[in-house]
Amino acid sequence: MSQRKIIHIDMDCFYAAVEMRDDPSLRGIPIAIGGPPNSRSVLCTSNYEARKFGVRAAMPSGLAMMKCPKLLILPPNFKKYKEASEAIHEVFAKYTDLVEPLSLDEAFLDVTDTELCQRSATLMAKEIQQNIFNKTGLTASAGVAPNKFLAKIASDWRKPSGLFVITPADIDEFVKDLDIKKIPGIGKVSAEKLNQLGIKTCLDAQAWSYEKLEMCFGKMGRGLYDKCRGIDHREVVPDYDRKSLSVEHTFLEDIPFVNGCLDQIPDLSKELLRRLKNYQNKHGTEKKISKAFIKMKFHDFQTVTVEKKREDEFYKELWLDNELSDEFSKHLEDLTKIAYERGNRAVRLIGVGVRLDHQDFGPKQLKLI
Numbered sequence: 437m438s439q440r441k442i443i444h445i446d447m448d449c450f451y452a453a454v455e456m457r458d459d460p461s462l463r464g465i466p467i468a469i470g471g472p473p474n475s476r477s478v479l480c481t482s483n484y485e486a487r488k489f490g491v492r493a494a495m496p497s498g499l500a501m502m503k504c505p506k507l508l509i510l511p512p513n514f515k516k517y518k519e520a521s522e523a524i525h526e527v528f529a530k531y532t533d534l535v536e537p538l539s540l541d542e543a544f545l546d547v548t549d550t551e552l553c554q555r556s557a558t559l560m561a562k563e564i565q566q567n568i569f570n571k572t573g574l575t576a577s578a579g580v581a582p583n584k585f586l587a588k589i590a591s592d593w594r595k596p597s598g599l600f601v602i603t604p605a606d607i608d609e610f611v612k613d614l615d616i617k618k619i620p621g622i623g624k625v626s627a628e629k630l631n632q633l634g635i636k637t638c639l640d641a642q643a644w645s646y647e648k649l650e651m652c653f654g655k656m657g658r659g660l661y662d663k664c665r666g667i668d669h670r671e672v673v674p675d676y677d678r679k680s681l682s683v684e685h686t687f688l689e690d691i692p693f694v695n696g697c698l699d700q701i702p703d704l705s706k707e708l709l710r711r712l713k714n715y716q717n718k719h720g721t722e723k724k725i726s727k728a729f730i731k732m733k734f735h736d737f738q739t740v741t742v743e744k745k746r747e748d749e750f751y752k753e754l755w756l757d758n759e760l761s762d763e764f765s766k767h768l769e770d771l772t773k774i775a776y777e778r779g780n781r782a783v784r785l786i787g788v789g790v791r792l793d794h795q796d797f798g799p800k801q802l803k804l805i
Contacts, residue, residue, distance in 0.1 A: 439604055443580050445543055445576050447541035447568075448597060452483040455510055466491065466507045473501040473509060478494050478686075480512055482507075489503045521541065524572060536675075579599075583668035586668065619664070638666075642665060680791045684787030684788070685700065690735045691782060702765075705788055724793035727743050729789050730771040730787065731786070733783070733784055740775050744767075
């Protein structure tokens with residue numbers, strides 16, 4: 437089997453960059469995207485000028501203003517950001533069909549079998565960066581590596597507008613001094629626990645056996661055993677082969693009570709319907725829906741996902757005349773209440789989604805069974 441070639445593209449302070457592109461007077465001054473500082477809102481992102489003052493995404497707007505009194509906070513314009521994202525994905529499509537979007541501004545590309553650029557993933561990454569800039573006026577950082585884990589780390593290595601390559605021969609040397617906090621999925625609490633046990637780098641983690649890591653950290657420990665050695669067997673999963681489809685929204689102000697969360701479900705569900713239709717129209721197929729789920733992130737960043745499988749017949753009349761059926765709406769409301777009860781505190785993000793069965797039924801009119 438040939439060595440895989442994975443590119444991770446991450447746009448540089450994407451929302452803020454779009455605003456600066458469209459209004460050059462914003463360049464060179466600290467700006468952020470989010471809600472007003474006289475509310476309980478948080479920031480979506482900030483530009484590099486603001487980050488010099490310690491302003492970061494998910495920071496309360498009031499705190500951000502304290503750190504940077506001259507900070508200009510702009511309201512988000514998601515229509516513009518989606519349009520820019522679509523243009524970026526048009527660039528990706530010229531290099532491979534194996535594109536896994538992570539968000540509006542981030543994606544994995546598997547270019548192992550791409551014949552362009554003398555089959556060099558490094559040259560492809562450079563071209564992609566340049567083509568994105570030519571098409572959108574925005575800069576991107578890129579990472580190239582044999583797997584997704586290392587490619588994602590590499591894209592952050594020389595931000596902004598940088599390119600970093602990790603070859604198979606580089607892996608052992610690269611990971612040994614890698615801070616354990618750089619590994620995706622290891623948050624602040626887990627990192628502190630690892631540090632207390634003397635695990636600060638990947639080399640430290642390599643001294644632990646698989647059994648000991650699993651015993652101490654469960655699923656995270658099993659993943660850490662591979663990641664600290666630079667191993668990641670996950671495939672790049674393109675949009676047409678996805679296992680789920682969802683829509684989520686981060687609120688500029690935390691929602692303090694469950695009724696406020698329930699109020700968000702109809703609009704999120706309508707957007708989910710739109711995406712389901714687009715998914716079918718794009719790929720000309722239907723896939724069974726096996727279950728629905730609600731994702732909820734609380735103000736302290738704890739995340740819960742609640743899902744429940746129903747009989748297949750339940751999903752056959754999921755949508756009626758482009759609206760949610762009453763029964764399915766009630767199903768989502770019940771899941772939302774369960775999710776909120778598990779945290780019982782202010783909510784900063786809600787997601788609504790469905791799991792898709794891999795059985796394919798061929799081209800047909802949308803019925804969403």
